[in-house]
Amino acid sequence: xxxxxxIRISTLSAGGAMLGTIGFGGGKExxxxxxxxxxxxxxxxxxxxxxxxxxxxxxxxxxWVYKNDQGExxxxxxxxxDPHCNGRLCPRGTGGVGMYFDQDRLKTPLIRTGPKGKQxxxxxxxxxxxxxxxxxxxxxxxxxxxxxxxxxxxxxxxxLLTTLMKAYGSDSIAGPSYAQCKGPREVAFGLTFGAGLExxxxxxxxxxxxxxxxGSHLGENMHNTQVxxxxxxxxxGATIITVDPRFSTVASKSKFWLPIKPSTDxxxxxxxxxxxxxxxxxDRDYVEKYTxxxxxxxxxxxxxxxxxxxxxxxxxxxxxxxxxKEMANASPAVIIHPGRHVTWYxxxxxxxxxxxxxxxxxxxxxxxxxFYLPELKEIPEYPHPPFPPVKxxxxxxxxxxxxxxxxxxxxxxxxxxxxxxxxDFQYRGWIVNGxxxxxxxxxxxxxxxxxxxxxxxxxxxxxxxxxxxxxxxILPECTYLERYDVLRNDHNREPVIALRMPATxxxxxxxxxxxxxxxxxxxxxxxxxFDWKTFDEFLDYKLKRMGSSLEEMKKIGVKKYExxxxxxxxxxxxxxxxxxxxxxxxxxxxxLEQAGFDPLPRYTPHEEPPEGYYRLNYGRTQSHTFSxxxxxxxxxxxMPENLxxxxxxxxxxxxxxxxxxVWLKNQDGAATNFPAKxxxxxxxxxxxxxxxxxxxxxxxxxxRAFGKGASDSALITKVLIDPVMGGTGMRGNFxxxxxxxxxxxxxx
Amino acid sequence: MRFAMAIDxxxxxxxxxxxxxxxxxxxxxxxxxxxxxxxxxDGTYPQLxxxxxxxxxxxxSNSPCVRCxxxxxxxxxxxxxxxxxxxxxxxxxxxxxxxxxDARYPHPKGYVDKxxxxxxxxxxxxxxxxxxxxxxxxxxxxxxxxxxxxxSQVLKKRKYKRLIPEAGTNPNxxxxx
Numbered sequence: 001x002x003x004x005x006x007i008r009i010s011t012l013s014a015g016g017a018m019l020g021t022i023g024f025g026g027g028k029e030x031x032x033x034x035x036x037x038x039x040x041x042x043x044x045x046x047x048x049x050x051x052x053x054x055x056x057x058x059x060x061x062x063x064w065v066y067k068n069d070q071g072e073x074x075x076x077x078x079x080x081x082d083p084h085c086n087g088r089l090c091p092r093g094t095g096g097v098g099m100y101f102d103q104d105r106l107k108t109p110l111i112r113t114g115p116k117g118k119q120x121x122x123x124x125x126x127x128x129x130x131x132x133x134x135x136x137x138x139x140x141x142x143x144x145x146x147x148x149x150x151x152x153x154x155x156x157x158x159x160l161l162t163t164l165m166k167a168y169g170s171d172s173i174a175g176p177s178y179a180q181c182k183g184p185r186e187v188a189f190g191l192t193f194g195a196g197l198e199x200x201x202x203x204x205x206x207x208x209x210x211x212x213x214x215g216s217h218l219g220e221n222m223h224n225t226q227v228x229x230x231x232x233x234x235x236x237g238a239t240i241i242t243v244d245p246r247f248s249t250v251a252s253k254s255k256f257w258l259p260i261k262p263s264t265d266x267x268x269x270x271x272x273x274x275x276x277x278x279x280x281x282x283d284r285d286y287v288e289k290y291t292x293x294x295x296x297x298x299x300x301x302x303x304x305x306x307x308x309x310x311x312x313x314x315x316x317x318x319x320x321x322x323x324x325k326e327m328a329n330a331s332p333a334v335i336i337h338p339g340r341h342v343t344w345y346x347x348x349x350x351x352x353x354x355x356x357x358x359x360x361x362x363x364x365x366x367x368x369x370x371f372y373l374p375e376l377k378e379i380p381e382y383p384h385p386p387f388p389p390v391k392x393x394x395x396x397x398x399x400x401x402x403x404x405x406x407x408x409x410x411x412x413x414x415x416x417x418x419x420x421x422x423x424d425f426q427y428r429g430w431i432v433n434g435x436x437x438x439x440x441x442x443x444x445x446x447x448x449x450x451x452x453x454x455x456x457x458x459x460x461x462x463x464x465x466x467x468x469x470x471x472x473x474i475l476p477e478c479t480y481l482e483r484y485d486v487l488r489n490d491h492n493r494e495p496v497i498a499l500r501m502p503a504t505x506x507x508x509x510x511x512x513x514x515x516x517x518x519x520x521x522x523x524x525x526x527x528x529x530f531d532w533k534t535f536d537e538f539l540d541y542k543l544k545r546m547g548s549s550l551e552e553m554k555k556i557g558v559k560k561y562e563x564x565x566x567x568x569x570x571x572x573x574x575x576x577x578x579x580x581x582x583x584x585x586x587x588x589x590x591x592l593e594q595a596g597f598d599p600l601p602r603y604t605p606h607e608e609p610p611e612g613y614y615r616l617n618y619g620r621t622q623s624h625t626f627s628x629x630x631x632x633x634x635x636x637x638x639m640p641e642n643l644x645x646x647x648x649x650x651x652x653x654x655x656x657x658x659x660x661x662v663w664l665k666n667q668d669g670a671a672t673n674f675p676a677k678x679x680x681x682x683x684x685x686x687x688x689x690x691x692x693x694x695x696x697x698x699x700x701x702x703x704r705a706f707g708k709g710a711s712d713s714a715l716i717t718k719v720l721i722d723p724v725m726g727g728t729g730m731r732g733n734f735x736x737x738x739x740x741x742x743x744x745x746x747x748x
Numbered sequence: 749m750r751f752a753m754a755i756d757x758x759x760x761x762x763x764x765x766x767x768x769x770x771x772x773x774x775x776x777x778x779x780x781x782x783x784x785x786x787x788x789x790d791g792t793y794p795q796l797x798x799x800x801x802x803x804x805x806x807x808x809s810n811s812p813c814v815r816c817x818x819x820x821x822x823x824x825x826x827x828x829x830x831x832x833x834x835x836x837x838x839x840x841x842x843x844x845x846x847x848x849x850d851a852r853y854p855h856p857k858g859y860v861d862k863x864x865x866x867x868x869x870x871x872x873x874x875x876x877x878x879x880x881x882x883x884x885x886x887x888x889x890x891x892x893x894x895x896x897x898x899x900s901q902v903l904k905k906r907k908y909k910r911l912i913p914e915a916g917t918n919p920n921x922x923x924x925x
Contacts, residue, residue, distance in 0.1 A: 033872045068775075075772035077881070088883045091765040097772055219761035224883060231759045231884035249761050252798035259794040622763035634771060637778045638764045647793065682793045 046071035050503040051079070051557030053488045055155055055480035056092040056099070057625040058177065058199060059224050060488050061085035062558045063093060065481055065503035073097055073481060073503055082558045083225065083492055084200065090222035091623045091638065098634035099479045100507065104703050105462055106476035107508035116452060119469050119701070126511065126519070133473055134523035136456045137168065140428050146170050147392045149429040149456070150413045154440075156485040156500070157460070157477060157513030158433050160530075164517045165431070166387040167529040172394045172427070174408035176440045179727045185338045187404045187725045188352030191589050193365055194579030196406075198374070198491045203335050205229035207369040210239040210330030212323075214265055214355065216339040217248040221620040223340065239330065241323050243268065246617065246645070246690055247683035256323050262615050262688055263345055263606040263731065264313040269354035270603055271309035271317075272324045274301045276361055281328035283363030290576050291360055293588025293599075300600050312603065331362040333369025341620075345606050346720030346729035349404070353589070354601040360585045366570040373574060375565050377495035379487060380545045382538050384529045397425050402726030403595050409726045411719075414441060417450040429456035433513065434477075438466035439627040439694065442716035442730045445670070460516060463631060464701035476510045483512035484535040487542065493568060495561040497546070499539070499553040514538070597724055606720075606732060613667060613734035614650065615688040618712040627694035630705035641709035643679035645690035651680045654737050663738040664689070664710055668717045671742045673698055676710035689735060750809070751827040751865055752892045752920035753879070754902050755802050759886035762787055762800040766878035766887065770804075773866065773877035780853050782863040783878055799925075802878070802887065805830065805851035805863035806911065806919030813843035813852065821859075827891065828920070829867050834859045848915040865889070892920070 035047050049064040054076075062082035068074035076096050080087035089096075109129035114120025124132075140149055146169030151161055154175050162173050178186075186196035205211060206229045219227055230250070233240070240254040243265065251257040260268060276282050277298050287294055306317030327334045336358045342348050364370025394408040397416060402409065414437070417427040430451075441447045444466075451457060451470045459471035468474050481503050488498040506512070518530040532538045540550040548559055566574030580586050593599035609615050623629075623638040630636060644664065646656060656662065661675035674696055684690050696711030712730075720729030762785045770782050783804035790797045811830050814822045821836035822843050832843075837859035844852045844860060855861040866876035870889075874880065879887040890899035899922075908922040 032868065033874075036869055036872055036874060074775075075769075085883075088881055088885075089765070090883055091763050091768045094765055094768040094772060094881055219763070219884075222763060222883065227761065227763075227883050228885070231761075231886065234759050247793070247796045247798065249798075249800070252796070252800075253758065253761075257794070257796075622761065622765075623768075633778050634768055637771075637781075638767060682789060682791060682796055683798075685793065 050501055051498070051554060052076065052480060052500045052503065053498040054089065054093040054096055056096050056629060057222070058154075059084055059222075060156070060490070060498070061089050061093050061224050062488065062498035063089055064557065067503070073100055076481075079498070079557045081556070081560065082498060083494070083496055084490075085224050086228060088224070088228065090224050090227070092222065092625055092629060092635060095623070095629075095632060095634035095638070096481065098632035099462065099629075100481045102463065102631060102633060104464060104631055104701060105479075105508065106464055106468065106474060106510065108476060109509070110474040112472050117448070117470050119699075121474065126509070129473055129475060130516075130520050130523050133456070133458050133475075134520060136472075137429065137524060140455055141168065144426075144428045145391050147172065147390055147397075148425075148427050149431065150174065150408075150427050151431045151433070152176070152410050152413060152435050152437065153433040155434040156480070156488070159486045160514045160517035161431060161433055161460070163384070163529055164521050164526065167521065167526040168524065169388050169390055171390045172397065172408050172413060174394075174410040174413055176410045176435055176437070178407045179405070179409040179411050179725070180343055180440060180442070180730075181341045183343065183405070183407070183725055184348035184722055184727045185342045185352040185355075187406065188349045189338065189356050190406070191404070191580070191591055192353060192356035192360065192586055197338055200225055200490060200492065201338060201340070202372045202374040202491065203337060204369050204372045205233055205335065207333060208233060208238055208330070208335050209333040209369055210241065210327050210335070212241045212243070212327060212334070212336045213250060214243045214269075214337065214339060215344070216337050217244065217246075217250060217619055218337075219249045219253070220622055221340065222622045239326050241326065245685040245688050246619075256319065256326070258315050258319060258323065259685065261312070261314045262617065262685070264603075266347065266351050266354055266601055266603040267304070267309045267312040268315060268320065269351065269358060270301060270304035270601065271306045271320050272327070273297070273354070273358055273361065274304045275306060275321055275324040276328055276358070277301055279328075281324065281331075282361040283331055286332070286363035287361060290578070291585040291587050292582045293586060296588045297357065297600060304603075312605075327362060330369070332364045332367035334362050334364050335359070335370055336362075336364070343722070343727040344729050344731040346722050346727075346732070347604060348722050348727055348729060349724040350598060350601040357587050357601070360587060365585065366576055368569050372493060372568045373565065373570070374491035374493065375495050375563050376491045377489055377497055377546070377561055379489055379497070380542055382532060382541055384531060392425065397422065398726070399423075402723065404725045406725070410437070411441060411728050412726060414447055414450045417453050418446075419453060427454070429454055429458075431458045431460070432467055433460040434628070436461075436465040436467050436627050438470075439697075439711060439713045442713060442719045442728050444711075444714050445717065460513060462510070463628070464699050465627070466697065466699050469699055475516055476508065477516070478506035478510035478512055482506040482510070484514065484539065485512070487539065494563055496558060498558045499550075501554060592724070609687060609734040610667065613736045615731065616664075616666070616712060616715055616733045616735045617684075617688045617690045617731065618693045619690065621692045624692070624694055627697065630694055630697055630708070631702040633704065636704045640704065642676060642692040642695040644676050644710060645679050645681055645684040647684050647686040648680050648682060649686045650689075651678065656680065656737065660739070663740075663742050664715055664735040665738050665742060666715045666717060667734045670715055670717045671738065672696055672710040672714055673743070674707045674709065675741070749827040749891050750893045750920065751807065751829055751870065752890070752899055752922065753804075753807075753865070753876075754888040754899050754908065754922040754924055756886040756888070756906075756924040757799050757801055758924065759884040760800045760802055761884055762802075763883065765881050765883060766802045769877045769881035770863070774864070776861070777856055780855070780861070782861065801923055803849070803911075804878070804921070806849050806917065806921045807863075807865060808917035808919045810916060810918040812846035812848070812915075812917060816842045816846045818842065826867055826871060829865045829870075831864055831867065832860055832862065848912045848917060849919075
């Protein structure tokens with residue numbers, strides 16, 4: 001398959017189709033400068049740029065879509081006025097064009113004709129597909145109750161589907177972004193400061209003097225604002241301290257790299273706390289005024305000296321002291337970064353609590369160079385009838401498990417779909433949007449077991465994924481470049497909104513989520529929840545009530561508002577307030593204590609790899625987002641597969657050679673489907689291997705990504721559940737090398 | 749006027765955004781690239797060092813590619829930028845062989861292609877696409893003949909190296925170290 005040829009053909013045909021709709025515009029041809037900057041004044045010109053915000057990852061940077069001489073999509077450039085990107089998209093955002101041009105996209109609605117998991121579908125019309133879904137949802141609603149249908153979603157499209165689900169009568173609406181990612185830190189910071197972190201995290205890296213990263217490989221995860229501010233921090237000479245068993249990119253740019261033994265982070269955090277308290281390096285005034293439980297913490301922390309931690313973490317005690325001193329010197333302009341994907345070992349809420357406590361001791365919360373106080377713009381609702389009461393909410397379904405879960409857990413929905421796991425309850429249907437659960441959720445086998453039990457699985461996506469192969473109905477969504485979506489609205493230094501509008505007509509027979517939700521609602525008799533004719537009308541209604549309009553937003557893309565909540569940091573104008581039971585920062589958590597958990601974080605040793613096995617570490621890379629971009633032509637050209645990072649000592653033991661293909665097998669006998677190439681590198685500890693998440697696709701409809709690399713999800717069969725909030729710890733798996741194909745059936 | 753680029757290896761995270769932005773800006777066919785990332789590792793765990801470089805044509809002032817081109821397709825252009833005139837190029841590949849930086853590739857349409865410093869943008873007063881997109885702002889572009897330009901200032905302030913200086917090509921890419 002020659003990609004190069006294909007792209008040429010594809011762009012030509014797209015251009016041909018588009019000339020009719022876009023037209024050449026009136027008046028004189030725009031100048032080169034106008035073309036390059038997209039600031040074309042002639043209305044309707046084929047060069048006119050359109051505003052969007054990126055859907056390749058959750059950072060959602062705003063940008064402009066540019067067209068070329070043929071009037072087809074040419075490039076996407078960041079919006080200079082957007083604080084998420086400051087005019088600079090990351091490689092994935094820049095490569096977002098590939099999502100539009102990918103010839104493997106889902107093209108028409110499909111209904112399954114063969115057995116589940118066999119990709120035998122018939123092409124149907126939208127009308128037929130939506131009829132099928134509406135009837136099935138009606139059937140399940142009547143037989144089992146609408147609360148037995150769950151929506152699992154990631155991305156902007158899910159907002160209107162959420163409205164549909166609530167109107168239908170279910171609140172089991174989950175994103176793997178919670179219990180498989182940032183949930184534990186949200187709960188931990190909530191318990192400590194009375195506020196979670198949300199997204200983007202209010203880390204004031206711009207003004208920090210010391211940034212501490214614990215297992216967070218900023219710069220490999222392209223959380224755009226943070227990467228940009230980190231680069232500025234390097235210019236300013238700020239200290240970076242990186243704790244990672246792997247010599248990550250940011251480790252190479254850090255003043256201190258702490259090559260910690262995996263799974264021992266809490267011991268290091270306790271030792272840092274010990275050093276800071278016993279030397280009196282904490283912010284006394286701040287601690288006295290704003291915190292509770294300091295005395296209990298001070299007494300508790302005494303045994304946890306750097307020498308104690310040395311035996312656990314393998315980190316030199318002097319290095320622990322030096323780094324603590326560095327943080328204290330920078331205080332309060334110091335950030336112990338909470339990280340983002342923090343579901344590691346099942347005690348993740350406690351580890352995040354230890355991070356929150358350290359930040360509190362150093363007085364960084366609400367302070368310049370620490371954590372700023374973000375603000376969100378309120379967006380008015382488009383009027384709709386009140387939602388019906390939910391007969392059984394996700395919280396009731398969970399019962400007394402995971403008392404601090406604030407949002408529905410995707411893993412609990414998977415568990416709850418398998419008969420016998422829950423008393424008196426079983427999920428019967430899933431609507432899955434933009435979330436490839438087979439690779440997103442740990443333990444692929446369990447996900448498949450749950451899917452087999454469902455009476456309805458509807459998948460709404462742009463690409464064939466592993467999950468689409470198991471769907472009863474596939475609804476092909478158009479890409480973000482071809483659709484309107486809800487306004488982007490995230491917490492930030494100043495309230496800011498962004499518009500996404502279609503840069504071109506949807507390719508193939510694909511539709512935006514808002515259309516799917518509205519049409520489905522109409523078929524289900526819920527049309528009054530979507531009481532607008534076009535999405536323009538829906539957006540314009542909101543924008544008009546926010547001092548703007550759709551017309552204005554089409555021209556500017558991004559709109560910033562003045563803060564109304566006072567200063568960016570604690571001040572007389574914005575006095576410290578904490579939404580906790582005591583009204584203070586809770587170093588000692590009575591809430592955790594009352595629920596039977598440790599009120600102060602405790603280090604518990606975790607299982608070690610058996611002889612001949614290595615801890616499976618996984619992470620992100622700059623050019624891909626999870627498993628969703630692996631087939632993107634532009635991005636797969638940058639990184640077509642993941643490699644298995646192996647320390648040279650380990651490679652020598654196993655006589656592995658650079659580039660040699662291996663299969664990985666875990667402690668439970670689960671193995672990767674495809675061989676992955678070995679990368680022999682000093683950048684990884686001898687007790688671990690490392691792979692980038694999101695590769696090893698098993699769906700042959702992905703012409704570029706199929707069979708490329710190793711899937712970590714297939715190897716994460718041991719899941720360490722966080723009892724506090726139900727997060728799925730995924731770093732307790734150990735793998736060994738197989739140099740021959742363990743399963744002759746599977747062809748790579 | 750002498751256009752040059754400085755790449756701050758202390759800030760570059762090797763994200764490849766420069767590569768993707770160049771591909772879309774210049775419609776570089778997928779599977780080829782005009783710029784690329786190099787990662788150099790040194791040491792033994794845990795005493796390690798790593799340098800990351802965003803590399804491209806060095807726009808040499810004494811370019812072997814210009815000298816060896818039999819048709820004068822490769823030539824010095826605006827501000828010393830080395831360019832290939834497509835219709836004059838016969839695709840013989842002499843320039844590819846002569847380049848010590850391996851900066852050129854044979855375009856499937858039959859000519860040899862490489863980084864142009866986005867001369868079409870530079871002429872309009874815009875920075876090259878890679879410079880404009882870089883999230884870490886690790887790329888500096890400008891005129892080294894102008895002592896007030898940002899790049900001249902950066903080169904005055906920072907230590908730098910050039911690649912393969914022994915080839916005598918007088919490259920105009922500076923790597924800040």
